[in-house]
Amino acid sequence: MKRNIKFAAxxxxxxxxxxxxxxxxxxxxxxxxxxxxxxxxxxDEIAAFNKTMGxxxxxxxxxxxxxxxxxxxxxxxxxxxxxxxxxxxxAFAALDKNHAxxxxxxxxxxxxxxxxxxxxxxxxxPLGATxxxxxxxxxxxxxxxxxxxxxxxxxxFKGKIGMNNPAVSGPTFPFIAGxxxxxxxxxxxxxxxxxxxxxxxxxxxKSLKTTNGILVNDxxxxxxxxxxIGNIDIALIQSSAALNEINKxxxxxxxxxxxxxxxxxxxxxxxxxxxIGTAGTATQHRLAKKFVDFVLSKAGQAVATASSDSDSFxxxxxxxxxxxxxVPALPDYHLADPYAxxxxxxAVDDWFLQNIK
Amino acid sequence: MKLKVKFNALTAxxxxxxxxxxxxxxLFLLNAISPRSLSQGSEWFTLRAFxxxxxxxxxxxxxxxxxxxxxxxxxTAFLATVIAxxxxxxxxxIRRVWTFFVFALLLAPSYLIxxxxxxxxxxxxxxxxxxxxxxxxxxxxxxxxxxxIVLAVKGLPFAxxxxxNSMRSLGGEFExxxxxxxxxxxxxxxxxATLLSPAIWSAIAIVFAETISDFGVxxxxxxxxxxxxxxxxxxxxxxxxxxxxxxxxxxGTVLLFLIVIALLLQAKxxxxxxxxxxxxxxxxxxxxxxxxxxxxxxxxxxxxxxLVALGVPAFGALSASALSGVGSxxxxxxWTLMNYKSVINSPSLHNPLLFSSKIALIVALxxxxxxxxxxxxxxxxxxxxxxxxxxxxxxxxxxxxGIVFAAGYIFAYNLPLTNSLxxxxxxxxxxxxxxxxxxxxxxxxxxxxxxxxxxxxSLSEACRVHGSNAxxxxxxxxxxIIAKPLLAAFCLTYAGTLLELPVSQLLYAPGAEPLSVGIDxxxxxYDYGGGTAMEVLGIxxxxxxxxxxxxxxxxxxxxxxKRIGVARGK
Numbered sequence: 001m002k003r004n005i006k007f008a009a010x011x012x013x014x015x016x017x018x019x020x021x022x023x024x025x026x027x028x029x030x031x032x033x034x035x036x037x038x039x040x041x042x043x044d045e046i047a048a049f050n051k052t053m054g055x056x057x058x059x060x061x062x063x064x065x066x067x068x069x070x071x072x073x074x075x076x077x078x079x080x081x082x083x084x085x086x087x088x089x090x091a092f093a094a095l096d097k098n099h100a101x102x103x104x105x106x107x108x109x110x111x112x113x114x115x116x117x118x119x120x121x122x123x124x125x126p127l128g129a130t131x132x133x134x135x136x137x138x139x140x141x142x143x144x145x146x147x148x149x150x151x152x153x154x155x156x157f158k159g160k161i162g163m164n165n166p167a168v169s170g171p172t173f174p175f176i177a178g179x180x181x182x183x184x185x186x187x188x189x190x191x192x193x194x195x196x197x198x199x200x201x202x203x204x205x206k207s208l209k210t211t212n213g214i215l216v217n218d219x220x221x222x223x224x225x226x227x228x229i230g231n232i233d234i235a236l237i238q239s240s241a242a243l244n245e246i247n248k249x250x251x252x253x254x255x256x257x258x259x260x261x262x263x264x265x266x267x268x269x270x271x272x273x274x275x276i277g278t279a280g281t282a283t284q285h286r287l288a289k290k291f292v293d294f295v296l297s298k299a300g301q302a303v304a305t306a307s308s309d310s311d312s313f314x315x316x317x318x319x320x321x322x323x324x325x326x327v328p329a330l331p332d333y334h335l336a337d338p339y340a341x342x343x344x345x346x347a348v349d350d351w352f353l354q355n356i357k
Numbered sequence: 358m359k360l361k362v363k364f365n366a367l368t369a370x371x372x373x374x375x376x377x378x379x380x381x382x383x384l385f386l387l388n389a390i391s392p393r394s395l396s397q398g399s400e401w402f403t404l405r406a407f408x409x410x411x412x413x414x415x416x417x418x419x420x421x422x423x424x425x426x427x428x429x430x431x432x433t434a435f436l437a438t439v440i441a442x443x444x445x446x447x448x449x450x451i452r453r454v455w456t457f458f459v460f461a462l463l464l465a466p467s468y469l470i471x472x473x474x475x476x477x478x479x480x481x482x483x484x485x486x487x488x489x490x491x492x493x494x495x496x497x498x499x500x501x502x503x504x505x506i507v508l509a510v511k512g513l514p515f516a517x518x519x520x521x522n523s524m525r526s527l528g529g530e531f532e533x534x535x536x537x538x539x540x541x542x543x544x545x546x547x548x549x550a551t552l553l554s555p556a557i558w559s560a561i562a563i564v565f566a567e568t569i570s571d572f573g574v575x576x577x578x579x580x581x582x583x584x585x586x587x588x589x590x591x592x593x594x595x596x597x598x599x600x601x602x603x604x605x606x607x608x609g610t611v612l613l614f615l616i617v618i619a620l621l622l623q624a625k626x627x628x629x630x631x632x633x634x635x636x637x638x639x640x641x642x643x644x645x646x647x648x649x650x651x652x653x654x655x656x657x658x659x660x661x662x663x664l665v666a667l668g669v670p671a672f673g674a675l676s677a678s679a680l681s682g683v684g685s686x687x688x689x690x691x692w693t694l695m696n697y698k699s700v701i702n703s704p705s706l707h708n709p710l711l712f713s714s715k716i717a718l719i720v721a722l723x724x725x726x727x728x729x730x731x732x733x734x735x736x737x738x739x740x741x742x743x744x745x746x747x748x749x750x751x752x753x754x755x756x757x758x759g760i761v762f763a764a765g766y767i768f769a770y771n772l773p774l775t776n777s778l779x780x781x782x783x784x785x786x787x788x789x790x791x792x793x794x795x796x797x798x799x800x801x802x803x804x805x806x807x808x809x810x811x812x813x814x815s816l817s818e819a820c821r822v823h824g825s826n827a828x829x830x831x832x833x834x835x836x837x838i839i840a841k842p843l844l845a846a847f848c849l850t851y852a853g854t855l856l857e858l859p860v861s862q863l864l865y866a867p868g869a870e871p872l873s874v875g876i877d878x879x880x881x882x883y884d885y886g887g888g889t890a891m892e893v894l895g896i897x898x899x900x901x902x903x904x905x906x907x908x909x910x911x912x913x914x915x916x917x918x919k920r921i922g923v924a925r926g927k
Contacts (some may be wrong), residue, residue, distance in 0.1 A: 034784065034867050059867035070600035071863075074764070076396050078771045080784045091598075167597035225883060229480050346599030353593065354413070 030055050031283050033082035033291075036072065038065040038170055039127075039272060040311030041304050042085055048303045049294050057287060058083075064219055065091075065170030066349075076100075079279040082288050085127070087170030087238075089117070089271045090177060092124035093342030102276040104289050108296035113330070114317025117271050119338070124275040125292055128304070128314035131267035131333055132175035136227060136235040136242040138257050145262035146234065149183060149204060152264075153211050161208070162215040162223045162232035165357055167349040169219045171238045171270040176201065176348060177336035178268025188340035198348065205356055216357045220310075228254060238270065243326060244310035266334040272314060370730065374747065377795040378754050381765030386613075388768075389606035395768055397602045406607035410590075415604070418585035419611055421501070422569045425586065426615070429508045430516075430565040434557050437516035438550060440659055441524045447645045449655035458663055462514040464852025464899045465667070466873075468573030469892055471507050472880070473670025474498060475577060476677035476889060483676045483683060486690050499582040507574050510666040512564035515800070518849075519563060522842050523556035523807045524549070533643070542645075556807045558623045562752065563803060565619050569612055570758040572859045587612055588758045595764050596863075602764065609761045620752050674896075678889035696886035700894060706887055709875030710895055713861075716790055716871070717854035718902075724797040724850040725843055731798065732805035732839070736812070754799040763863035766792050789864045789871070793854045801846040805839055812838050833917070840918035844910050851906075852899040 035046065035058055046058045063071075065086040072081065072095070079100065084092070095101050101123040110118075117126035137145045141160070146152050152161060166172040181188060183204050184197025208214060215232055217223045220241035227235045227245065235242070239261075246259050274295070276288045294300045301321035304312050315323050315330045384395065389406045392398025410416060444452040477483045477491070478498055484491035497503065531552060532545040540548075550557070575589035587608055594605035647655060677683040678697070682690045700706040735748050754762075769775065770783040782788040812835065820830040861871035870878075872895050879888035911919070 056868070061867040066598040067596050069598040070596055071767075073598070073600050074602070074767045075771055078773050078776055078783070080771070165597070167593075167599075219881075221881060221883065231480070349597070349599055350601070353597065 030057065031281075031287050032057055032059060033280065033284050033287050034059045034061060034080060035083040035085060035291075036061050036063070036068045036081045037083075037085040038063060038068055038087070039085050040309030041307035044303050044307050044309075045295050045300060046291075048299070049291055052294070058291060064168045066165070066168035066218075079277050081277050082280050082284055083274060083276060083291065085272075085274040087130070087270050087272050088174045089119075089124065089126070089273050089338035090173055090336070090342040090345050092273050092275045093119070093338035094345065095275065096121065096123040097339070097343065100278055102278055102285055102288075104276055104292065106289070106296050107293045109319045110317055111319050113315060117317065124273050125296075126271045126317050127274055127295060128272040128317055129330070130171065130270050130272070130314050131239045131263075131331065132171045132237070132270045133179060133264045133267040134237060134239045134242045135262045135264055136224070136237055136245055136259055137262060138227065138230075138233045139260045140256055140258050141233045145260070146264060147262060148265050149179060152208055152234075155211065157234060158212045159215075160233040161212055161236065162217060162226050162234070163236040164220060164223055165216050165218050166345075166352055167357075171220075173341075173345050173349065174270045174336060175236070175268050176352070177341040177344070178266075178334045179204075179264075180348075181336050182265055182334055188337050194340050194344060198344065202351060202355070205352075209356055214356060227259070228257060230256070236264075239267070240310045240313035243313045247326065263331055267331055269333040269335045271338075272311070371743075373727075374750065377791050378750055378798070381762060381769045381792075381795070382754065384768040384772075385602075385761055385765035386606050386610055388602045389610050392603045395602070406603035407610075409604050410607050410611070414585045415587075415590045415608060418587045418590035419608065421585060422587035422612070423615060425501075425505060425508060426565045426569040429505065429512050429568045430561045433509055433512035433516040433564050434520070434560045436513060436662065437520045437560060438553070438557065440517060440662070441521040442546065442549075443655045443659060445521060445524050447647050447651070447655060449647055449652055449659075451656040451659045455659065458667060459514050459517055460848055460852065460903050461667055461896075461900065462510065463518075463849050464856065464903070465670070465896060466573050466853070466856045466858060467507055467511045467571050468577055468858050468873075469674070469856060469896070470510055470666075470670045471503075471574055471577035472889075472892070473673035474503065474507070475673070476683060476885065477669065477673035481683070483673060483680065486680065486683065499578060501582075501584050503578045503582065504574050504584060504586065506665065507578065508568045508571055511571065511573075512568055513662070513666065515567055515804075516560035516564050518804055518842075518845055519560040519807055520553060520556045522804070522845075523553050523811065525841075526808060526811050526838070527552055554626070555810065558626060559803060559807055562616075562619045562623050563800060566616050566752070567800070569615060572758050572760055576858065588760070591758060592760055592859075595760060605761070605764065609758070612758070616752060620749070674889050674892050677885055678893050681886060683885045683889075696890035697894070699887050700890045703887075706875065706879065706891060707894075709870045709872045710891065710898065712869055713855050713872035713895070714898060714902075716786065716793065717851045720790055720793045720797065720854045721847050721851035724794055724801050725847045727794070727798055728801035728805055728846050729839060729843060731802035732809045733835070735802070735806050736809040751799040751802050754795065759796050759857065759859035760863060762792055762796055763860045766860075766864060784866055786866045786869050789860070789866060789869075792860045792864050793857060796857070796860055797850040797853060801850055804846055804849070805842050808838050808842050809835075832915075837915075837917045837920075840910075840914060844906060848903045848906055851902055855899050856895055 035042070037060065042062070043060060046060050050056050050058060061068075061081075065088065068084070068086060069091050072079070072084065075081070076098075084095075092101065096119065103122045104125065105122045106125055113129060114126055117129065135146055139145075142157075146154070146157070164172040166176050180197045180201025184193075184200035186193035186196045188194045188197065205214075215223075215226060217226060220237050223232075223235045223237055224241055224245050226232045228249075235245075242259075242261050246261070249257060249259050274292055276285060276292070280288075295304070296318055298320050301316065301318055304314075305316075305321055305324065306312075313324055313327055315327065388395055388397050390403065391401055392403070392406075393401050410419070440455070443449045444455045475482070478495045479485075480495075482491065498506075527549065531548055535545045535548055536542075569587060572588045572592065575586055575592055578584075579586045579589040591605045591608040594601045594608065679692055679694065680690055681693050681695065700710075731747060731751065734744050735751075737744060766788060767783070770780065770788055775783075782791070817830050817834050820834050821827075825833065856873055857871070858873040858877070861873045862877070865871050865874055872891065876888050876891045876895075879891060
């Protein structure tokens with residue numbers, strides 16, 4: 001009996017050990033890379049690129065920005081990603097400080113906006129821009145929309161304001177960083193200035209929560225859904241999501257909901273960024289750079305602007321791509337310094353989870 | 358040569374157990390006290406993570422989970438004993454269909470049950486569309502009551518399988534003896550319950566562990582109801598940015614501690630007592646003939662439970678999948694099959710189902726084989742230290758949420774050391790399969806232990822003395838005892854893997870999305886129709902596999918395997 005058990009154990013164990021070897025043996029010979037992305041039209045770009053390569057050169061792993069950054073952090077010892085493509089330059093600045101990115105100057109003719117968004121060392125690459133700090137409001141219920149952050153404290157908005165969770169939503173930390181900058185008003189060139197802005201910003205958010213409450217959802221989608229079903233009247237979301245909502249409700253109106261956009265003080269610019277990870281071989285790095293070049297090429301930009309996903313409602317960074325017809329001119333914006341704010345993201349996100357969510 | 362084979366077999370087995378169960382768990386727990394060892398902090402030794410969870414939402418979550426675990430375990434053990442008695446010992450009409458519903462309950466993950474309720478009672482949900490007032494039940498369900506009900510629904514089939522398997526093996530002579538000597542039916546029931554103590558305590562331990570480690574409810578009701586439970590706190594610590602693995606590990610450690618307490622209580626109760634009831638002289642039990650009222654009451658009782666457990670969430674999922682615009686504020690809802698057509702026509706919607714079906718089949722086969730081996734090792738008469746360690750590992754592993762397993766796997770298989778050893782499993786479907794296996798093995802093994810422990814070793818010895826070899830003895834003596842539970846373990850693992858959520862979410866390989874990830878993405882994009890249609894098709898496919906497995910068993914299995922505990926020649 002015992003011998004029989006042991007034979008069964010051996011058979012089971014051997015099978016399980018052999019199976020991975022078979023899987024590995026069956027791996028394709030062509031160079032492949034893995035991209036972690038949280039960009040709506042990335043799948044279209046990847047499909048188009050793979051088509052030009054003639055095989056599945058890029059494996060797509062898609063999720064929200066927060067979980068992706070958590071995964072990247074968990075893989076610090078042995079990163080598995082070759083490309084990271086999410087909203088918010090702050091996370092990339094933090095990765096750059098940890099020497100986790102391969103600097104690259106891509107091919108492509110960048111416009112002024114694009115040129116201004118490159119870091120000095122070209123450790124990450126801007127692919128587009130949106131703004132955050134956009135208040136999507138229901139004009140049926142909100143007669144005087146907020147124009148500044150302070151206006152959000154108006155008791156008329158009690159229980160009617162919603163925003164995203166910066167620990168999950170990519171564009172929300174740049175929003176919070178810019179909001180804190182503008183509320184604190186100090187220069188972020190020094191650590192003291194950053195700390196002062198954080199203290200002022202946290203104090204404001206606490207007041208807002210105490211005065212009016214904030215419905216915090218993970219991402220743009222749930223926040224706009226709450227807006228549609230009337231749970232909130234003001235959604236502090238990304239410009240692309242707000243424009244998408246206006247288009248959607250123009251096509252299929254909801255009785256009692258008239259969506260309009262207001263900017264709070266200066267909206268905060270959110271850079272859509274791609275970065276090349278240090279993991280992998282030189283061949284994989286070359287393939288990653290080739291993909292970045294493709295996305296910034298005329299063909300790649302055409303894929304982006306042809307997409308119907310709301311993430312494609314951006315302001316382009318190249319000269320040969322135009323914003324969609326319904327996207328307004330880029331407003332006067334505030335840009336938080338990613339290198340000042342990137343290292344603060346873990347602490348600020350944690351504070352938000354503990355105190356605001 | 359013989360010695361070498363024995364050594365290799367056991368070594369291979371233990372290497373596998375360490376690789377899929379011990380190393381990931383230990384590496385994860387190590388985070389709680391030594392974050393620097395895994396590059397998660399600056400301290401080699403600290404208790405700061407435990408200090409962090411001693412207050413606020415973490416402490417509240419742990420307290421809530423403990424209370425829920427106790428209440429759910431006790432309630433489900435009681436309900437399972439009563440239902441098992443109705444189904445196995447009486448001629449209640451409900452017994453004919455109950456087995457089907459047990460597997461339906463088993464294969465419906467808690468998040469799907471919760472989602473079924475949500476589709477019904479949410480704003481602009483099915484009830485709102487149908488004009489049924491739902492504000493009251495919505496307020497009730499988005500809180501501890503809803504969480505308790507969903508967890509109890511998920512605990513019930515586990516408790517039932519463990520208890521019914523033992524009850525099925527329990528001969529009728531004990532009850533007969535009491536009745537012959539003037540004892541009442543209640544006294545006979547009490548005696549039967551006492552003899553079933555090992556199974557009842559196992560059921561309580563398993564359900565307690567399953568309850569406090571459940572993630573599906575955490576991902577649905579808990580997150581929206583402001584009623585924190587431990588797994589949701591842990592999820593927040595691990596999944597959101599910044600990930601705080603030491604804090605997550607500390608929560609996981611406390612969950613393990615709670616399980617150890619349950620284990621000790623179980624051991625203390627059973628110590629020094631014998632519950633061996635199955636022998637060569639075991640006699641079949643007589644079916645109790647219920648009166649018409651008894652049949653109505655027993656069937657009504659079980660049907661009421663089934664309605665809450667399955668009927669309502671199934672209606673929620675089915676109606677949401679067959680209605681356009683559920684959850685949407687846009688007017689114009691209509692009954693339609695378009696959602697199912699979308700799933701069939703769209704690769705992004707049906708590929709996850711096909712992928713999960715394949716991997717679930719492979720995992721279920723391996724899990725069944727390993728579970729039988731583990732159960733036999735656990736119930737050996739001369740249980741050594743190895744059996745005790747294995748017992749502890751399996752029970753402890755039950756307590757760990759799937760998301761913790763996944764986090765552990767990230768560490769274990771992504772360490773530079775692992776890669777330098779030539780093990781490149783991280784980010785592959787193989788690792789996902791191993792994590793599924795590790796998640797399934799503890800509960801499947803323990804579900805076989807009850808039956809295996811009733812097997813008197815003298816039966817095997819007698820078989821060998823009369824000339825049978827080891828394999829023949831296993832087939833003639835052991836398989837009749839474990840065949841049905843083994844089949845149940847296979848089906849349970851298949852269904853559980855098919856719709857598993859947390860491990861899939863964290864470990865799926867690029868380009869190979871499992872079903873739960875596909876459903877989650879569809880629902881996150883407010884494609885409630887497509888998402889619920891995927892749910893329904895997933896469950897139907899699992900039911901089909903279960904039906905095929907049982908049909909094959911009925912057609913092909915030797916007669917003795919089907920008549921467990923019944924004397925040959927009847």
